[in-house]
Amino acid sequence: MENLLDKKQSIIESALELVHANGFHGCPVSQVAKNAGVAAGTIYTYFENKEDLIVGIYDYVAEKITSYIAERDDDSLEFENRFFNYWRNFTEFYEQHPAIHGFYDQFLNSPFNSEKVQNRPNMWHEWAHMFFQSGMDEGAIRATNPVILSILVNTNITSTVRIKKNFKTKLAKTNVNLDEISQLIWAGIKTA
Amino acid sequence: MENLLDKKQSIIESALELVHANGFHGCPVSQVAKNAGVAAGTIYTYFENKEDLIVGIYDYVAEKITSYIAERDDDSLEFENRFFNYWRNFTEFYEQHPAIHGFYDQFLNSPFNSEKVQNRPNMWHEWAHMFFQSGMDEGAIRATNPVILSILVNTNITSTVRIKKNFKTKLAKTNVNLDEISQLIWAGIKTA
DNA sequence: CCATTATGATTGAACGTTCATTCAGTCAAT
DNA sequence: ATTGACTGAATGAACGTTCAATCATAATGG
Structure with a gap:
């Protein structure tokens, strides 16, 4: 654990694993701290409170997904191919990171994913929005609200x-x- | 509140609303009791513990869904029509009972829906299983595991x-x- | 028909535990 | 010497659960 970023990340990853394994109930701050190899108080250097930590996991996870998918997208291909790549890469990512899949699955329909959280600027949503928009601009997919489209596909x-x-x-x-x-x-x- | 069944039901419905509104965190036994118009201790006459109450909501909800859908299914129709009826009725039911939809949405991917819970005999699963099986027997849909098929459709x-x-x-x-x-x-x- | 007893649901204060959060003191780096 | 992260015991609130006491109803006996 060389630097501050590593410490924050290890807190997030500890919490991520605990939520995946035991749900939101089963991730007390004390356990998160223990598995991250820090003291309980340290968590409050990086997060205001527990809710902030949970949302922090979400941001961390969204960032990982975005970079994985975006890096593997080739916008010179025709949209149909890009769509199937998107699907395959997303699936691949989830299967390589079961904790992220499990967390996301629980987080999305939970009260932690509040309107306030949803309304913040979000790299991943913006990228997916843009992705499906370009499919429409190209005339490959029917004119549809890209937000709804991405929810449907991702579901x-x-x-x-x-x-x-x-x-x-x-x-x-x-x-x-x-x-x-x-x-x-x-x-x-x-x-x- | 004439009899015992009514009391049990009002406890379940109180908990159902609270989970829908605030998630599993936001439904302390004390609140469930207050909204149901009973004392906290009374809940333990009907349920072993809180987990048992949550699972009790699930059973209650599954029973309601089953009867709503099954009553409206007409197995003399050809399967394609039955499928679209199924879809429409399910949607209708959810829209008429937003708390049930909200609860289900959260429950299904939660740790409360444990393997143990899933492996109990379940009216609703059995009915859905039978429904899609009959579609296959009729040759209307492709041979597919009906369990997976129903998960996919219901999702x-x-x-x-x-x-x-x-x-x-x-x-x-x-x-x-x-x-x-x-x-x-x-x-x-x-x-x- | 009333009085007495028995039954079992209901109550809600009390209990013990768990949890998120705090903070005075420690430590490491510069 | 100064800064700021880090520690982990302490705190107090919240929670699930219990249980002695209460109450409503039914059963029994005279």
Whole structure:
């Protein structure tokens, strides 16, 4: 732990893992501190209070998602390809970071994700907004509110990853090709 | 409040509203009791502990959904019609019972919905399972694990209702016809 | 038909625990 | 010597849960 950023990050990652494992109930500040290797009081150097910490996880996570997806987007491709890349990369990211997927899944519909939080400028929302807007400008997808469009697409990605996670070992054969879901959604949003 | 069932129900409904309004954090037993018009101790006549109460809400809600949907299903129709009825009725139900929608949205991805809870016999899951199975038996939809199919369909219904709820007043015009989402999903699951 | 007893739901103050938060003192770096 | 991060025991509020006391109702007996 060389510097301040590392310490803040290790607090966030400790909290992230705890929320993923035990939900919002199961991440007392004392535990977050212990797993992060700092004292409880130290957390209050970096965050005003616990709610601020939870929102801090969200910002951290949103930033990670944005850079992962944005780096892998190639806007010289036609939008259809960009869409399927988006889907695949997002899925890949979630599967490589199950704690982030678990946190996001719980956070989005929780009261922590308040109107106030949603109304702050948000890198990830802006990027996704721009992404789908460019699909419309190109005439590849139907004119639609890009905010709603991204919610819809992301909901299905999150849900698909959750199903894969839960059913990986439980059901031997599902006969459903979950990857087809991206095609299903694409068929629904592309221009007729 | 004539009898015991009414009292249990009023406790559940009080808790349901509180979870919807404030999340799982914001529903202390003391408040649940106050809003239900009973003493805190009384709750423990009907539920072992708070977790049992939360699961009790889930069972209550699942029962309501099942009866609403099942009553309105007409299995003499061909499956495509039954599917769109299912979608419309579910949406209708959620919009008439926003607290149930809000609770479900939070409960499903929460640690309260543990493996143990999921593995209990569940009227609603069984009904949905049977519903989609009959669509397959009829040859109307592709062979698919009906459990996964219902998760996927229900996720999109829940999400659509959430979008309608959140964006009703915020955005004047969305240009997206959210009702088309049912057609989109149908196109994806029906036999080619 | 009333008086007495038994039953079991209901109450809400009290209890013990847990938690977020604070802060006086310590430590490390410059 | 100064600064500012860091510590972790202390604090007090909030919470889930308990239980002795109360109450309403039903059952019993004269």
